[in-house]
Amino acid sequence: MNDMRLTQETSTDQQTKISASGVQVHYGDTHAIKDVSVEILDKTVTAFIGPSGCGKSTFLRTLNRMNDTIDICRVSGDILLDGEDIYDPRIDPVQLRARVGMVFQKPNPFPKSIYDNVAYGPRIHGLAKNKVELDEIVEKALRRGAIWDEVKDRLNDAATGLSGGQQQRLCIARAVATEPEVLLMDEPCSALDPIATAQVEELIYDLCKRYCVVIVTHSMQQAARVSQKTAFFHLGNLVEYGDTTTIFTKPEDPRTESYITGRIG
Amino acid sequence: MNEQQHILSAFDRDLEAIQAHIMKMGGMVEASILDAAKSFDTRDVELAADVRARDKAIDQLEILINDEAAKLLALRSPTAIDLRLVLSVIKVASNLERIGDYSKNMAKRTTVLMEMPHVFDKGQGLRRLAREVELMLKDALDAYVQRDVKIAEEVIQRDRDVDQMYSGQFREFLTYMMEDPRNITPCMHLHFIAKNIERMGDHVTSIAEQVIYIVTGDRPTEEREKKDKTSADANISLDLE
Numbered sequence: 001m002n003d004m005r006l007t008q009e010t011s012t013d014q015q016t017k018i019s020a021s022g023v024q025v026h027y028g029d030t031h032a033i034k035d036v037s038v039e040i041l042d043k044t045v046t047a048f049i050g051p052s053g054c055g056k057s058t059f060l061r062t063l064n065r066m067n068d069t070i071d072i073c074r075v076s077g078d079i080l081l082d083g084e085d086i087y088d089p090r091i092d093p094v095q096l097r098a099r100v101g102m103v104f105q106k107p108n109p110f111p112k113s114i115y116d117n118v119a120y121g122p123r124i125h126g127l128a129k130n131k132v133e134l135d136e137i138v139e140k141a142l143r144r145g146a147i148w149d150e151v152k153d154r155l156n157d158a159a160t161g162l163s164g165g166q167q168q169r170l171c172i173a174r175a176v177a178t179e180p181e182v183l184l185m186d187e188p189c190s191a192l193d194p195i196a197t198a199q200v201e202e203l204i205y206d207l208c209k210r211y212c213v214v215i216v217t218h219s220m221q222q223a224a225r226v227s228q229k230t231a232f233f234h235l236g237n238l239v240e241y242g243d244t245t246t247i248f249t250k251p252e253d254p255r256t257e258s259y260i261t262g263r264i265g
Numbered sequence: 266m267n268e269q270q271h272i273l274s275a276f277d278r279d280l281e282a283i284q285a286h287i288m289k290m291g292g293m294v295e296a297s298i299l300d301a302a303k304s305f306d307t308r309d310v311e312l313a314a315d316v317r318a319r320d321k322a323i324d325q326l327e328i329l330i331n332d333e334a335a336k337l338l339a340l341r342s343p344t345a346i347d348l349r350l351v352l353s354v355i356k357v358a359s360n361l362e363r364i365g366d367y368s369k370n371m372a373k374r375t376t377v378l379m380e381m382p383h384v385f386d387k388g389q390g391l392r393r394l395a396r397e398v399e400l401m402l403k404d405a406l407d408a409y410v411q412r413d414v415k416i417a418e419e420v421i422q423r424d425r426d427v428d429q430m431y432s433g434q435f436r437e438f439l440t441y442m443m444e445d446p447r448n449i450t451p452c453m454h455l456h457f458i459a460k461n462i463e464r465m466g467d468h469v470t471s472i473a474e475q476v477i478y479i480v481t482g483d484r485p486t487e488e489r490e491k492k493d494k495t496s497a498d499a500n501i502s503l504d505l506e
Binding site: 221260264 | 347483
């Protein structure tokens with residue numbers, strides 16, 4: 001028991017990176033997220049779990065305003081990134097997304113070379129003064145994506161020629177190339193085989209030393225493996241949020257327990 | 266307690282099967298204590314031999330339960346209450362196996378004591394002690410099946426009485442040994458029986474604690490007051506003089 005408290009203390013040492021309070025999301029008449037409040041910690045992996053349609057992906061997408069692109073979607077409540085309201089009209093969503101990067105379920109490399117995939121973000125955000133600097137950024141990002149050794153000799157090959165797992169790690173490298181503060185991952189391993197999944201999970205573990213990582217996953221074992229904090233969503237509500245070890249050994253809410261033990265879908 | 270079924274019905278079947286084995290093992294261990302005490306009581310060498318022979322089956326059941334638990338952990342990745350249940354099953358099986366060993370040991374010593382019939386009258390308190398522990402085990406297993414924290418807590422409390430009864434026995438045997446050195450050998454055997462029964466009580470307590478862990482996720486933290494002071498009290502023989 002004491003050990004568990006110890007973990008709790010270590011993880012709460014991290015500062016709050018994203019603070020959401022009273023967040024509501026409507027898609028037309030559908031109330032998708034109901035009054036969700038949560039503090040997401042920096043340099044920590046937070047996993048969102050829950051059955052399909054519970055709102056976990058929707059909530060993830062509010063964190064970098066991806067829902068802005070959907071006309072019928074209305075978001076209310078406060079989401080603060082380092083204390084700053086990201087829905088403030090003065091905030092430029094494009095700049096925000098450079099700070100809050102995203103990795104999707106299906107690897108989606110641009111139909112360009114490996115190099116250009118990673119260089120794309122730094123170029124549009126003007127992060128490199130010259131080719132040498134850009135080369136450095138690309139190499140650093142590919143190293144952080146744990147794929148450098150596999151692609152360093154063929155940077156000009158088409159990214160689409162890589163395997164699924166390599167493509168996903170390339171997408172992660174692309175996301176970290178702009179030096180984001182937060183990395184959102186929407187089921188990043190669901191299209192990957194177990195080996196590629198393990199590689200991405202190992203990468204997530206490395207990334208959280210540097211970034212605030214939020215991952216949506218359907219695999220509870222994956223949530224248990226990679227995250228320090230877990231949030232369980234059900235029917236648009238945030239039912240329970242706490243240390244991953246607590247959620248998986250001794251959840252408080254019966255709905256959480258039913259879900260993680262495979263009693264409700 | 267989560268009364269809902271798993272979506273995967275094979276998971277429920279596995280959990281039920283492993284718990285059925287725990288109950289079977291519990292029943293065998295209860296019978297073992299009862300018969301060991303009875304063989305002591307009635308100087309029944311055959312029954313004592315039977316108790317010793319039956320211990321093998323108890324040991325094999327523990328191995329089976331551990332194999333089933335390993336399979337469950339590997340194939341079903343249990344979490345929350347399911348995880349606590351599987352962990353407790355491993356622990357309870359180990360507790361039961363130990364209790365069975367102590368019971369077997371009691372039967373063994375009964376056979377030896379048969380050679381010295383005159384001491385049997387000195388073993389009155391042992392029968393009471395064995396009876397109490399057997400009842401505690403029965404209640405602990407009931408608490409386990411019914412997931413009843415209240416009964417489990419009562420069992421834990423009752424172990425204090427067992428500790429006290431053992432201390433009493435310890436002192437009693439000491440007086441016999443002081444009276445006449447010829448009593449030392451039989452009284453050493455009697456004392457080992459008493460000590461073993463007291464240890465059974467500790468294992469029963471551990472089973473009761475597992476019940477609390479399964480239901481609440483907490484382990485009882487409150488340090489129980491130690492009623493058996495025989496190990497700490499160097500002056501115990503002086504007190505008796």
